[in-house]
Amino acid sequence: MITVKNLYHSYTKDDRYAVKDVTFEIEKGEVFGFLGPSGAGKSTTQGILTGLLQLQQGDVNVVGYDMRKPSRDMFNKIGVSFEQSNVYNKLSALENLDFYKKLFDVPTIDSMFLLKIAGLEHVANKKTSEFSKGMKHRLTFVRSMLNNPEAWFLDEPTTGLDPAIANQIKDIIKEKNQEGTTVFLSTHNMYVADELCHRVAFIIDGEIKLIDSPRNLKLQYGEKLVAVEYKLGDELKKESFSLIDEKDRSRLNDIINQGNIELMHTKEATLEEIFIKVTGRGLQYNETSV
Amino acid sequence: MRLLYNFLKDMRLSSKSFYFYLEIGFTVIIIAVLLFVVPENFETNLSIYLHLDVDDGLYTEIMETLGDNSTDEITIVDTRESLEESMAENRSSVGLSIYRENNQTVYNFVLQGYEEEKFKNIIKTTVETAFANEMFGDTDNITITTLNQGVEKLSDRTNMIPIILTMNVSFMGLFIIASYIFLDKEEGTIKALAVTPNRMWEYLLGKMGVLLVSGIISGFLLMVVMVGTKANYLHFSILLISTSLFGSALGLFVSSFFDTMTKAMGWLFMIIIIFALAATSYFTPSFSPMIIKFLPSYPIMFAFREVLLNNPDIIYIYTTAIGFGIATVFLFVAANYRFKKTLTI
Numbered sequence: 001m002i003t004v005k006n007l008y009h010s011y012t013k014d015d016r017y018a019v020k021d022v023t024f025e026i027e028k029g030e031v032f033g034f035l036g037p038s039g040a041g042k043s044t045t046q047g048i049l050t051g052l053l054q055l056q057q058g059d060v061n062v063v064g065y066d067m068r069k070p071s072r073d074m075f076n077k078i079g080v081s082f083e084q085s086n087v088y089n090k091l092s093a094l095e096n097l098d099f100y101k102k103l104f105d106v107p108t109i110d111s112m113f114l115l116k117i118a119g120l121e122h123v124a125n126k127k128t129s130e131f132s133k134g135m136k137h138r139l140t141f142v143r144s145m146l147n148n149p150e151a152w153f154l155d156e157p158t159t160g161l162d163p164a165i166a167n168q169i170k171d172i173i174k175e176k177n178q179e180g181t182t183v184f185l186s187t188h189n190m191y192v193a194d195e196l197c198h199r200v201a202f203i204i205d206g207e208i209k210l211i212d213s214p215r216n217l218k219l220q221y222g223e224k225l226v227a228v229e230y231k232l233g234d235e236l237k238k239e240s241f242s243l244i245d246e247k248d249r250s251r252l253n254d255i256i257n258q259g260n261i262e263l264m265h266t267k268e269a270t271l272e273e274i275f276i277k278v279t280g281r282g283l284q285y286n287e288t289s290v
Numbered sequence: 291m292r293l294l295y296n297f298l299k300d301m302r303l304s305s306k307s308f309y310f311y312l313e314i315g316f317t318v319i320i321i322a323v324l325l326f327v328v329p330e331n332f333e334t335n336l337s338i339y340l341h342l343d344v345d346d347g348l349y350t351e352i353m354e355t356l357g358d359n360s361t362d363e364i365t366i367v368d369t370r371e372s373l374e375e376s377m378a379e380n381r382s383s384v385g386l387s388i389y390r391e392n393n394q395t396v397y398n399f400v401l402q403g404y405e406e407e408k409f410k411n412i413i414k415t416t417v418e419t420a421f422a423n424e425m426f427g428d429t430d431n432i433t434i435t436t437l438n439q440g441v442e443k444l445s446d447r448t449n450m451i452p453i454i455l456t457m458n459v460s461f462m463g464l465f466i467i468a469s470y471i472f473l474d475k476e477e478g479t480i481k482a483l484a485v486t487p488n489r490m491w492e493y494l495l496g497k498m499g500v501l502l503v504s505g506i507i508s509g510f511l512l513m514v515v516m517v518g519t520k521a522n523y524l525h526f527s528i529l530l531i532s533t534s535l536f537g538s539a540l541g542l543f544v545s546s547f548f549d550t551m552t553k554a555m556g557w558l559f560m561i562i563i564i565f566a567l568a569a570t571s572y573f574t575p576s577f578s579p580m581i582i583k584f585l586p587s588y589p590i591m592f593a594f595r596e597v598l599l600n601n602p603d604i605i606y607i608y609t610t611a612i613g614f615g616i617a618t619v620f621l622f623v624a625a626n627y628r629f630k631k632t633l634t635i
Binding site for chain 2: 050051052054072073075076078079080082084085086087088089090091095099100102103104105140143
């Protein structure tokens with residue numbers, strides 16, 4: 001569905017590359033996460049894949065179209081949701097969707113239906129200048145669904161949204177994916193990536209450091225630990241035990257046999273911890289996890 | 291159809307924005323100024339205060355000479371003092387005191403003091419000649435020859451209309467279209483459009499359509515109010531459409547070299563100022579250096595002037611319209627090519 005080979009891009013058109021030798025493939029029906037901190041090269045890569053930036057070096061094929069000379073017809077098959085909402089402020093939500101709807105040459109989804117999905121049907125005829133940031137973001141998001149895209153590019157789809165709305169957005173993404181839509185998800189939110197993506201790529205300083213499924217990454221890089229809270233006399237004790245280390249396993253058995261356990265759960269490494277382990281850098285992630 | 295949707299969307303957005311009404315608002319202000327401030331003609335009827343201290347024979351002769359022609363401009367006063375008092379009250383006046391001294395008739399011109407030497411000489415010569423002609427019967431010595439007898443003269447007020455049409459209607463688009471483009475860029479809506487099957491030329495042409503509508507409204511408003519039916523509106527419409535599209539296409543082309551309105555503003559302003567220089571040659575045809583003739587505003591002003599004449603030079607009007615039509619196509623193609631590469635960055 002999407003093939004990228006040896007992609008390079010420089011805004012200054014010299015050897016200061018924003019994206020360096022990026023190579024990956026995304027299969028039809030896959031949710032592919034592109035993870036990295038701000039300035040890592042996520043938006044540049046997505047810009048090239050969606051034709052907003054000219055392809056300088058490398059081979060990129062999106063839904064069967066060579067991005068060296070992308071045809072406008074390609075845009076009937078893709079949808080793009082932006083991190084920054086970009087709607088016409090002087091038009092209503094319905095007018096916004098109705099205008100974009102007319103630009104496609106393929107069957108489109110009813111605007112009111114999309115507004116309902118986004119929870120905006122009650123403000124359909126209200127000017128978007130009166131919308132909150134979250135409402136505009138949802139409108140931008142559902143606008144990208146208008147043409148039932150085969151490949152759906154989502155840039156930070158849950159950023160700035162409250163947890164309930166973010167969950168709705170994630171549910172819509174899952175639903176569309178189950179219907180066969182391929183999703184390219186750029187985010188620095190590892191929780192969203194973990195929940196939605198079949199595979200993730202870690203990108204930092206314009207280079208992909210690793211591509212794998214979240215499960216494989218956790219198995220490969222996470223430590224198999226069990227955290228236990230138990231009573232020892234009147235005292236509440238907290239301990240972590242490795243499931244690999246023989247001594248820890250024996251000790252854990254003893255505690256289980258004593259029957260004083262109050263809480264016990266496995267401790268997997270999060271994608272963020274794995275990212276830090278692999279790249280040596282954090283994600284500057286500072287929003288509420290959803 | 292996408293072009294139509296772009297145009298309709300832009301019309302809807304523009305009708306809710308300040309820029310659309312800027313050009314029309316300017317036109318209304320200009321119409322008000324032309325109607326209520328600017329006189330039909332700038333020639334001022336110079337008031338003349340005349341004091342006569344001569345014998346009855348000469349007095350009668352002078353009065354007969356004045357006849358009924360100039361009574362509005364010439365006021366007879368009784369004394370030299372009242373002549374000076376009247377002149378002090380009316381600073382746009384001159385005085386003439388005619389009296390006898392040493393058996394000679396003396397013509398004493400009384401001026402305000404601000405007049406230049408050239409003006410003094412013209413007044414003196416004109417009055418002398420007029421009196422000489424009338425009083426001493428040598429009118430046969432003076433003949434007047436007029437070159438280019440077919441030249442039509444517009445009133446000074448009407449003569450200003452081509453400049454207003456050129457600068458406010460044809461070239462106002464330069465600024466406004468740039469504002470529209472950079473506003474879309476700033477709000478990010480251009481990126482949302484760029485990821486649809488919408489083509490760049492459809493987007494740009496939709497914007498030009500809006501400018502054309504506001505240009506037609508402004509242009510017709512000005513013409514209908516100021517000259518009514520005394521113009522050929524077919525010639526006018528074709529010329530207006532051609533030059534308005536040219537202004538917008540030029541605005542697009544210039545804007546394509548910049549990424550913000552602030553950066554583009556200086557260049558757009560400079561272009562407008564340079565184009566306005568053509569007005570100097572328009573008002574003073576004797577001053578028409580080649581560099582001014584090369585300015586696009588120069589032929590546009592004169593073509594609009596032709597539209598206002600009873601016998602317009604149709605070839606000139608249509609040559610201008612076609613020429614600017616062709617230039618519009620070239621500028622638009624260039625702007626489209628440049629924007630395809632730069633607008634979404």
